[in-house]
Amino acid sequence: MSASETTAASRSGIAGLVERFPFLPALVILIVLLALNGWFQPNSLGFRAITGLISTYLALMMLAVAQTYVVYSGDVDLSVGAILSLVNCAIVVLMERWGGGGGAVLAACAVGILTGLACGLLNGVVVAVLRLQAIVATFATSILFTGMALYVLPVAGTPAPTVYWRTYGGRFFEIPFVFYVVAALAIVLAIAVRARLTTQMLAVGDDAFKAFQSGLPVTAIRLKGYVLCGLFSALAALCITGDTASGDPLVGGAMTLYSVAAVVLGGTALSGGRGSVGGSVLGALIIGLISSFVFYVGTPSQWQNLVQGLAILLALMLGILVTRRVRA
Amino acid sequence: MAHLSIRGARKAYGATIALSRGDFDLKEGEVHVLIGSNGSGKSTLCKIVAGSVRPDAGEVLINGKPVSIDGPRAARGLGIATFYQELSLAAHRTVAENIGLPELPAKGGIFVDRDRLKAVAERYISRFADVAGKGFSADTRVEHLREDQRQLVEIMKTLATEAPILIFDEPTSSLDRSQVERFFDVLRELKAQGRGIVFISHRMDEIFAIGDRVTVIRDGETVATSLISQTDPSAIIRQMVGEQGELAAADGAPPAAAAESSETVLAVTGLGGRGFANVSFEVGRGEIVGFGGLHGQGQSAVLRSIFGVSPASQGTIRLKGEERTIRSPREAIRNGLAYVSGDRGRDGVVHGRPILENVTPIHFLRNKLSVVRPGSLRERAAKPLSALKTRFAGYDQPVNALSGGNQQKIVIARWLIDRPDVLLLDDPTKGIDLQAKADLFALIRSLAAEGMGIVLYSSEDAELLANADRILVFNGGSVSRELKGADRTRYNLYHAAYEAA
């Protein structure tokens, strides 16, 4: 009971703000990064550069959201990248097979989303119902999903239909399509915060046994978290397909760990119980901005990964330390 | 409304029998008190009804019909709501969310109906508004609340279910008098509405203030049920301790207070820190100093701060006359201190590990060992283990296979392979059986006779009266009275404990 004497009234100020909006430290880091980018390369704050940043990192934003929904209840999903790969391959192959027209694209997307849901359901069954350890169990399912992706599309390269990536990279009423997606995502997430399930997942993450004693259906709640995670992983796949315009059975491999990093950067506790999906979106953007910043300051190409890695590690540590300091 | 009965409920955890025969009967419109010493099986009985513990045997009947309670959710469906002693709150959620958590009001089946949630929460908060203290509101997160305020939230959460059967497992342990009275007002209303209420408390005055009937549970068995109006505290205590307990207490005539003139091994002056202030006392060689008073009045906090767990912010500690600053348990151990916590599950037992590993860590540290020689360790551990009459199959047996009392003996034995100068006992007999208690106190007295200085905090007055040379009664974080010699009576102890409460 560290804050025993602190009353709600006195918890205004920064502490209160961070508590209500756990993504605030992430927002500050994001703004600082934006400013730094702008300082070194004014063009980087231009409309075109921002559009580029978003279309590249929209998939990671979605994937980070996906990861957040399992982290809320104290779980983790190391298969999000593999789900993304599988859905990417599935829709690209289906779109090609069905002729690549508008109807085919929509139908393929629907199948992709169903695939994501099914993958999430399997993860949920394995972790929540069968009670396997989340880290190793979702690693095993990630191998399974990668295998399925390879089955659907053994080698990378099948292109997505033109109509698909033109739409993703295109504009409507002078506004890039990805902005609509971001807006839609923002609205959906803002609404989702009010969902009963969100509160229940956070309560489970706080202390699963106490939530159980309170009469919450803990298994079902965790299961739903994994299903949501599968859904958003599939949406991430739709985005990455728009960005890369092709199918690649290994495209998501490296993204899983970035999704975890984005969640942590966004101020969500891996132990569960507190955090925000919005923070995870910011976390994904931070990762994007760090790599563009490393590029803009003119880091020699072979040093870029190292500097980026160090910067992410630093941001992760800083985020955790600041959040803890403020909350203490 | 509903009528609840439990017949022959039984629950064992491995070798530990938590409940051997639970019979209980709750009528509508009554407050039925369940009383028994720590570890007697009250909570297990409650949790069986609450659905969070699966009984090995026995049945639960509601209105005469056998029901199966598969989990807390099923219990809720049957109209049973439970206040959990260890609380069932989500620390990072707000007061309102916690109150509504079991059945979050929904809009469209998907969204939380914030307005209704708030309205429900406010309805219950308003009942306690003037006694809840500063900073208590529907939007406060539970993690920022004081212990008593959290307990109020758990009470509200239980009430908000509007269940016909309410179980309160020690709901008042941290509440102050005004909060308790308000709570009792609410209970009386509920009673008038015909609800059945199970109430657990250790405070005799509360039991007589609110109860209609009382069932006593001892060593996992419900031994008697009587009408409150036809019994009195001493009769209940007799039922709680049983014949054997009476004997043990009478048996333990305190050793002569020869300690007076001897050398001081531990001297504490003006000690202050989180949960206690200005505590001073001395322990002589061969002396047993008791800490008494109601639970949670700073006794544990003082012991833990002396042991370096959370070092004191004020005051000095002298060991054998020399002033020491102890910043960690490691330093405390090096300085000849030993500390045994009653919460062996949290502070003592290295779960799932063999007895040998559980009994040796202090020996390693004090002798700066780096390589383990199991043969010689077994030899060294044998003496304290047999002095405590520990029953175990072998040193490779996992510690959790033992009964609670034997587990605690293992934990105590780890401190006795190399003799400490001062032994700090923090309610060491919590939840262990009578025989183990007797073995333990026999050893403690012989250790004192051999010259060890001992501080004994016990939540059971009888243990203090039977074993301590002097008793310091704690109240609100400091020593309010010292009982010596002939003053050490049950009456004086009881009186001093309740003085300011």
Added chain:
Amino acid sequence: MSVETAGRAGVSRFSAGALVRQPLVIALVLIVALLALGEMLSPGFASPQQILRLLIVAALLGIVAAGQNLVILGGREGIDLSVGGVVSLSAILAGNVMNGSDAGILPAILACLAVGALFGTFNGIGVTLLRIPPLVMTLGMLGVLQGLLVVIRQGVPSGRAAPALAEFVTRPFLLGLPGIIWLWLLIGVAMAFLLRRTVFGYRVYAIGSNEQAAMLAGVPVRLIRILLFTLSGAFAALAGLCLIGYAGTSFANVGELYMLPSIIAVVLGGTPLSGGKGGYTGTMAGAVLLVILQSILTTINIDESGRQMIFGLTLLVLMMFYGRGRAMRA
């Protein structure tokens, strides 16, 4: 906490504790069964030479898993995701230091172990002093290591193993077994000694099982935990060194193949991710099991996708035998 709750926690741990010895048995039975299955599918699979080759591969994984095992035993969600990066870094470092000459072996060993231990110590410090969750800390460190690899390699594979090292890893050394297998057995014995016969080992179990109790019993919790991460880095580095002996030269991010498998080997060996119980003998069996399983999948005539799917499913089925979490209701 009353006795009821104490008993609850205690007993479920005990019943799981009784199973500790079983995973080793399960793994050994499965190993034999898989060898028989492999021999049936492809005669010669269980021939001595083949088994030796499998054991070499298993030794590489097993050495990484030794460090992983220690970190996991220490509890508090201990896990080391950076081992893959350390393996790669160490391989490339060893290759460059040796550059094909036997004289470079000793400096390479020292350099690799020092670098691995250094990164491990960084992890340990981040986890204990800064209290960063191990998953996050080692994940971040993995990113740093991967960046460092790019800098060192500058885009081209470089460095060669010393002939003697290659011989040590791949050729019979003593009693027909290659040196690396002897090394692995030695590590197995050393780990068993460390965990069962040293105070350090007792303390590892103590902090992994009940950190609070360990602290109250005077165990230097943070120091022990830092050392566990240090050892994990050193073991991964050692594996990297052996790996270049096995492969001759280092190639891109070779170590990534060891990151999650090292964790799986530990889990299949009967050490749950919650720590505090299990040991290295099981992990060795787990590593062999994992390698045989992968090897069977490569011998049967199906394509990569089918192999991966079967592998993933098999892992899931195997995990059903081990470390399932306990039910909410006791």
